[in-house]
Amino acid sequence: MTPPRHFELRALIPENCNFGYDIIVFIGESLFLRCRNYQGIRLELQRRNVWISESEIAFLAKKFVLYLGLLHRSVQLKTKRYMHLNGGYILHLDGTCDGGSPHLISVLDGITEIVLDNRKLPSESAEELIPFLESIKKSYGVPLAVVSDMGKGIALAVKEVFKNIPVLICHYHFLKAVGKNLFGDENDIIREKLRKHNVRAVMKRTKSRLEKIIAGTTNLVNAMVIGIESERWPAECPLGAVPVVAAYTLISWVLDANSEGNGFGFPFDQSYLVFYQRLQEVSLRLHQLFRIQLKGDWKENKVYSKISHDLLGVIN
Numbered sequence: 001m002t003p004p005r006h007f008e009l010r011a012l013i014p015e016n017c018n019f020g021y022d023i024i025v026f027i028g029e030s031l032f033l034r035c036r037n038y039q040g041i042r043l044e045l046q047r048r049n050v051w052i053s054e055s056e057i058a059f060l061a062k063k064f065v066l067y068l069g070l071l072h073r074s075v076q077l078k079t080k081r082y083m084h085l086n087g088g089y090i091l092h093l094d095g096t097c098d099g100g101s102p103h104l105i106s107v108l109d110g111i112t113e114i115v116l117d118n119r120k121l122p123s124e125s126a127e128e129l130i131p132f133l134e135s136i137k138k139s140y141g142v143p144l145a146v147v148s149d150m151g152k153g154i155a156l157a158v159k160e161v162f163k164n165i166p167v168l169i170c171h172y173h174f175l176k177a178v179g180k181n182l183f184g185d186e187n188d189i190i191r192e193k194l195r196k197h198n199v200r201a202v203m204k205r206t207k208s209r210l211e212k213i214i215a216g217t218t219n220l221v222n223a224m225v226i227g228i229e230s231e232r233w234p235a236e237c238p239l240g241a242v243p244v245v246a247a248y249t250l251i252s253w254v255l256d257a258n259s260e261g262n263g264f265g266f267p268f269d270q271s272y273l274v275f276y277q278r279l280q281e282v283s284l285r286l287h288q289l290f291r292i293q294l295k296g297d298w299k300e301n302k303v304y305s306k307i308s309h310d311l312l313g314v315i316n
Contacts, residue, residue, distance in 0.1 A: 019060060021067075023050060027057055028064030072115075079114060080140050086111050091136070091143035091162075092170070093154060095124050105129065107136055110147060116140060129157035137161060149173035172264075179267025190272040197314040199279065203251050206307060210248040214241070225249075243289070247303045250285060254278045276314075283308060283315050 013020045023045070030036040030044065038054040045052055083089040090110035097103040106118040117136060121128040145166040148154045150173060158167055194200065257278050261269030290304040 014063075019050075019052065019056075023052075024060050024064050024067065027060050028068070031061050031064075072117075076139050079116070083109055083112060083114070083140065088144040089116075089140065091116075091146045093133075093146060093148040093158070094170070094173075095121075095151075095154075105132060124151055124153045126153045126156035126160065129153060130160055133157055133161040150177070176265075176267065183267050183270075187266060187270070187272055190276055193314060194272060194276065199311070199314045200255070200275070202310050203255055206310065207248065207251045207255065210244055210251070210303075213244050214248060243300055243303050246289060247286075247307055250282045251307070254282055279311055280315060283311050286311075 027041055030041045038057045041057050042054050092108050092110045095103045095105040102120040103124050105121055108115045119132050146158050147168045147170050149170050257275040258271050260274050286304045286308045290301045
C-alpha cells in the first residue's frame with residue numbers, strides 16, 4: 001500500500017488548521033441538520049476520539065457556513081445549466097427576521113428546490129431588494145414565474161426586475177394569512193388563559209421535583225412502559241414507585257406538546273391548543289389513576305391530587 005503524498009494530505013485539511021474538512025462537515029451537519037448544540041457535538045466527537053473545545057466547534061461552524069457559501073457560488077453556472085435542462089426555474093422569494101435584526105432574504109427554485117442564494121438586508125423594501133434580484137437574474141437568468149408573499153416591497157421589486165413575468169402568491173403565506181383570520185382570536189384566548197395560570201412553569205417545576213425523587217432510578221420509566229406494553233409488570237419497578245413515575249411520564253408528555261407540530265408555526269401548528277388538549281387528557285388520566293390503590297393506601301396517590309389541583313384553574 002502506497003502511503004499518501006503530502007499534497008494529498010494537504011487536500012484533507014485547510015491551511016493552518018488543526019482539524020480536517022471531515023470534522024468541519026460533521027460539525028456543520030450536526031449543528032444545522034441534526035440541531036445539536038456545541039456541548040452535544042463535543043461529546044459526540046469525543047466518543048470518536050476527537051478532542052476539541054466548544055469554542056473551537058463554534059469557530060469551525062462559522063467556517064462551515066463560509067466554505068459552503070464559497071462552494072455554492074463556485075457551481076452557479078452548473079446550477080443554471082441544470083435548471084434550464086428542466087425547462088427553466090420558478091423563483092421562490094421569502095424573508096425572515098428576528099426582532100430588529102437584519103432580514104435574511106432567501107431564494108430557491110421551486111422545481112428542483114435548490115437554494116439559489118440568500119442575503120442579509122436591512123429591510124424588505126424595494127430599494128434593498130432590487131440589487132439582490134438583479135444579481136439573481138444575472139446569475140441564473142429570467143425565471144418562468146415568481147412566487148412570494150404579499151409584501152408590498154417584494155411586489156414592487158419583482159415588478160421592477162422581472163418585467164412581464166407571472167407573479168404568484170405563495171400558498172403557504174396565503175393560507176397563513178387566512179388561518180390567522182380564522183383562528184387568531186381563539187388562539188389568543190387559549191394563550192392568554194395558559195399564561196394567566198402560568199401552567200407551563202408550574203408543570204416544569206413539578207417535573208423537576210419528580211426528577212429529583214426518581215433520580216438514580218432512571219430505568220423506572222422505561223421499565224414501566226415496557227411492563228404496560230407486555231402486560232407483565234417488571235420486578236425492577238416496585239409498585240410504590242408507580243405513582244411518581246406515572247405522574248412524571250404524563251407531565252413530560254404535556255410539556256412535549258410542541259413535538260406534535262411540523263415546525264411551520266401558527267396557524268399550521270396549533271401549539272397552544274395541543275398543549276391545552278394534553279392538559280385535559282392528563283387531568284382525566286390523573287382522576288382515573290387516583291381511584292387505583294396499588295398498595296391499598298390513598299397516600300401513595302397524593303402526587304396525582306397535587307397535580308390535579310394545579311390544573312384545576314386552567315381546565316375549568
